Amino acid sequence: MEGVDHLAHERNKSEFDVDAMKIVWAGSPHAFDVSDRISKLVASDPGFRKDNRSTLSRKELFKNTLRKAAYAWKTIVDLRLSEEEAAKLRFYVDEPAFTDLHWGMFIPAIKGQGTEEQQQKWLPLAYKMQIIGCYAQTELGHGSNVQGLETTATFDSQTDEFIIHSPTLTSSKWWPGGLGKVATHAIAYARLIVGGREHGVHGFIVQLRSLEDHSPLLGITVGDIGMKFGNGAYNTMDNGVLQFDHVLDVYSIAFASIAVMLWVSQVTCEGKYKQSDVPRQLVYGTMVYVRQTIVADASCALSRAVCIATRYSAVRRQFGSQNGGPETQVIDYKTQQSRLFPLLASAYAFRFIGEWLKWLYADVTQRLQANDFSTLPEAHACTAGLKSLTTTATADGIEECRKLCGGHGYLCSSGLPELFAVYVPACTYEGDNTVLLLQVARFLMKTVSQLGSRLSSKKPVGTIAYMTRVEHLMQCRCGVQRGFAELSADLVEAAVAHCQLIVVSKFIEKLQQEIPGKGVKQQLEVLCNIYALFLLHKHQGDFLSTGCITPKHAALANDELRSLYSQVRPNAIALVDAFNYTDHYLGSILGCYDGNVYPKLYEAAWKDPLNESVVPDGYHLYIRPLLKQEIRTARL
Numbered sequence: 001m002e003g004v005d006h007l008a009h010e011r012n013k014s015e016f017d018v019d020a021m022k023i024v025w026a027g028s029p030h031a032f033d034v035s036d037r038i039s040k041l042v043a044s045d046p047g048f049r050k051d052n053r054s055t056l057s058r059k060e061l062f063k064n065t066l067r068k069a070a071y072a073w074k075t076i077v078d079l080r081l082s083e084e085e086a087a088k089l090r091f092y093v094d095e096p097a098f099t100d101l102h103w104g105m106f107i108p109a110i111k112g113q114g115t116e117e118q119q120q121k122w123l124p125l126a127y128k129m130q131i132i133g134c135y136a137q138t139e140l141g142h143g144s145n146v147q148g149l150e151t152t153a154t155f156d157s158q159t160d161e162f163i164i165h166s167p168t169l170t171s172s173k174w175w176p177g178g179l180g181k182v183a184t185h186a187i188a189y190a191r192l193i194v195g196g197r198e199h200g201v202h203g204f205i206v207q208l209r210s211l212e213d214h215s216p217l218l219g220i221t222v223g224d225i226g227m228k229f230g231n232g233a234y235n236t237m238d239n240g241v242l243q244f245d246h247v248l249d250v251y252s253i254a255f256a257s258i259a260v261m262l263w264v265s266q267v268t269c270e271g272k273y274k275q276s277d278v279p280r281q282l283v284y285g286t287m288v289y290v291r292q293t294i295v296a297d298a299s300c301a302l303s304r305a306v307c308i309a310t311r312y313s314a315v316r317r318q319f320g321s322q323n324g325g326p327e328t329q330v331i332d333y334k335t336q337q338s339r340l341f342p343l344l345a346s347a348y349a350f351r352f353i354g355e356w357l358k359w360l361y362a363d364v365t366q367r368l369q370a371n372d373f374s375t376l377p378e379a380h381a382c383t384a385g386l387k388s389l390t391t392t393a394t395a396d397g398i399e400e401c402r403k404l405c406g407g408h409g410y411l412c413s414s415g416l417p418e419l420f421a422v423y424v425p426a427c428t429y430e431g432d433n434t435v436l437l438l439q440v441a442r443f444l445m446k447t448v449s450q451l452g453s454r455l456s457s458k459k460p461v462g463t464i465a466y467m468t469r470v471e472h473l474m475q476c477r478c479g480v481q482r483g484f485a486e487l488s489a490d491l492v493e494a495a496v497a498h499c500q501l502i503v504v505s506k507f508i509e510k511l512q513q514e515i516p517g518k519g520v521k522q523q524l525e526v527l528c529n530i531y532a533l534f535l536l537h538k539h540q541g542d543f544l545s546t547g548c549i550t551p552k553h554a555a556l557a558n559d560e561l562r563s564l565y566s567q568v569r570p571n572a573i574a575l576v577d578a579f580n581y582t583d584h585y586l587g588s589i590l591g592c593y594d595g596n597v598y599p600k601l602y603e604a605a606w607k608d609p610l611n612e613s614v615v616p617d618g619y620h621l622y623i624r625p626l627l628k629q630e631i632r633t634a635r636l
């Protein structure tokens with residue numbers, strides 16, 4: 001029945017202060033207030049409706065996304081929302097769109113790598129959305145290998161122009177979000193050529209379309225790359241293809257010394273290339289920034305799937321009826337708990353590692369401004385490795401949550417297929433996850449000698465087991481006289497182990513902080529232990545081979561996991577309520593707050609366009625002739 005909370009009995013079991021946990025999850029009382037207010041604003045505005053997406057054609061879907069993005073911007077301007085509130089609005093609008101790349105990459109790239117002059121020229125236009133930008137780095141032939149990019153930017157000091165050109169088919173820019181149909185400007189990455197000499201890949205601000213009629217400028221061929229995985233999903237985004245045919249980078253004429261993005265290098269009007277003495281990898285700075293935001297996004301996506309699967313697992317009953325009594329809630333099966341609760345623990349673990357990574361990124365950015373590059377290698381390894389670890393675990397976790405919901409998890413109305421289809425490219429964009437782990441492996445190879453010293457420090461026992469595992473995995477590999485390439489598959493495993501160590505140790509550190517609220521810290525301790533022991537169980541071969549745990553320890557860890565699952569069980573619904581997601585944002589009948597699933601599923605079915613007529617289109621053309629065919633064939 002509507003208005004009845006079918007999960008009230010579950011909520012009454014909670015052993016901790018859910019409102020206090022909501023603050024912990026949000027990060028602060030202020031963050032909770034912004035998040036709560038904006039999520040309810042979006043949920044209550046019909047202009048942000050999203051339950052009809054799966055019935056729209058690609059063109060209708062895209063036009064609807066443009067409408068929503070424009071409506072969101074109008075909402076932001078009319079309500080004078082702050083940048084924080086605007087970002088929250090984009091998050092709760094929950095639809096990949098060109099604004100993600102404009103605000104999430106184009107602007108950060110100018111802020112992070114542009115000169116003062118470039119920032120003064122471009123940021124005011126971008127903040128007012130008087131230009132719309134994209135991040136055009138990947139090409140048809142190269143994505144992972146940035147140094148393999150083929151687009152050229154040739155400086156002609158005679159005419160004080162940069163000429164941007166796509167010399168080959170494979171140099172076509174390919175994938176940039178927002179490029180296909182919307183962006184008026186791009187930060188295009190090209191090989192800088194000055195005086196016949198090449199100076200590697202740099203970013204250029206290039207106008208693509210007229211600000212008058214949106215037509216592509218002379219020498220620009222641009223379009224969408226076509227349908228992507230899933231039906232609705234990421235097809236709301238115009239990932240594009242772009243070719244330059246000797247395009248004059250008109251801004252170079254007036255700003256020759258600043259058309260090249262980056263304060264790390266300059267081309268003077270006299271055509272002199274000036275490389276300052278900073279690491280060339282700063283050209284990758286935007287990718288590092290986005291990778292750390294992707295880790296926070298992982299906790300959001302995983303928590304959303306876990307919220308759906310947990311609530312539905314409490315609603316769903318199957319088998320176990322005694323004397324005509326109610327059947328067993330599937331959340332009470334140990335197999336369901338052993339699949340679901342590690343994902344619940346991971347969602348919280350990724351939330352806290354995302355908080356730490358945001359701090360690390362801010363710290364390295366501050367140091368860079370003082371020309372202190374000492375922590376850049378660690379920041380690169382951490383952002384790359386944690387982006388890889390959390391997105392792989394989240395993509396796998398969303399699929400597991402779909403399976404935890406049985407057949408109904410496969411319905412679009414569960415919200416899980418769309419969530420999976422939108423989320424999985426995170427394992428590829430901003431760096432293929434394996435390629436990024438290889439970067440971590442390279443970092444570990446260089447620092448393996450320091451790993452041992454970390455063991456001697458006063459660390460919690462759990463952390464020492466994880467540290468010993470990394471050291472052991474590295475020494476097993478590094479001790480063997482074979483090249484990095486030959487050992488790369490093994491080194492990637494060590495890289496994963498290193499990243500898991502970071503997540504576990506930062507979760508433990510989080511628990512050493514003051515955490516207000518009745519029972520809140522105790523719940524987080526249970527989740528931290530689940531996360532650490534689940535991984536220890538999953539990788540027990542590694543831990544046993546280090547000798548720092550015995551088979552008896554491994555068995556005890558497994559027993560402890562079962563006990564921890566029993567401790568989580570009465571609190572499971574409250575722990576997902578703490579995410580504070582509206583039904584609108586969840587977009588899931590299975591995950592609806594009141595647990596009134598069956599009537600909603602039944603009602604939703606009849607809204608499908610296929611049910612607009614009792615007899616389907618095509619019956620008379622195809623089915624009736626089939627049914628009425630000659631008797632002789634019916635005997636076959």
Ligand SMILES: CCCCCCCC/C=C\CCCCCCCCC/C=C/C(=O)SCCNC(=O)CCNC(=O)[C@H](O)C(C)(C)COP(=O)(O)OP(=O)(O)OC[C@H]1O[C@@H](n2cnc3c(N)ncnc32)[C@H](O)[C@@H]1OP(=O)(O)O
Nearest residue numbers: 072073086087090099103104144146281284380429430431
């Ligand atoms: C409506 C209104 C709304 C308003 C509000 C809206 C708010 C929205 C806000 C936020 C939303 C955010 C949304 C974001 C959405 C994102 C969607 C996805 C978009 C996707 C974009 C992309 O995919 S962009 C392209 C990404 N591409 C890659 O990641 C390529 C991966 N490859 C590389 O990074 C490099 O090629 C690689 C590192 C693999 C190799 O580089 P190379 O130069 O060859 O270097 P190498 O020889 O390996 O190493 C040399 C040396 O350099 C070190 N190093 C390498 N990289 C870095 C680095 N990044 N930083 C520091 N150091 C680096 C490396 O370790 C080596 O060191 P040494 O060993 O020599 O010491």
Ligand SMILES: Cc1cc2nc3c(=O)[nH]c(=O)nc-3n(C[C@H](O)[C@H](O)[C@H](O)COP(=O)(O)OP(=O)(O)OC[C@H]3O[C@@H](n4cnc5c(N)ncnc54)[C@H](O)[C@@H]3O)c2cc1C
Nearest residue numbers: 135137138142143144175176177425428429430431432434
């Ligand atoms: C939805 C989506 C949005 C995107 N948005 C943007 C955008 O806005 N802007 C932009 O510039 N780009 C964007 N991209 C492109 C994205 O950044 C690249 O696809 C990504 O960096 C992976 O590069 P690739 O496609 O070349 O993969 P490849 O490197 O070709 O990967 C193919 C396989 O090769 C393996 N491999 C590659 N190199 C090595 C190696 N050295 N050792 C071992 N294995 C290796 C990989 O692990 C993978 O298994 C987007 C991509 C997607 C899917």
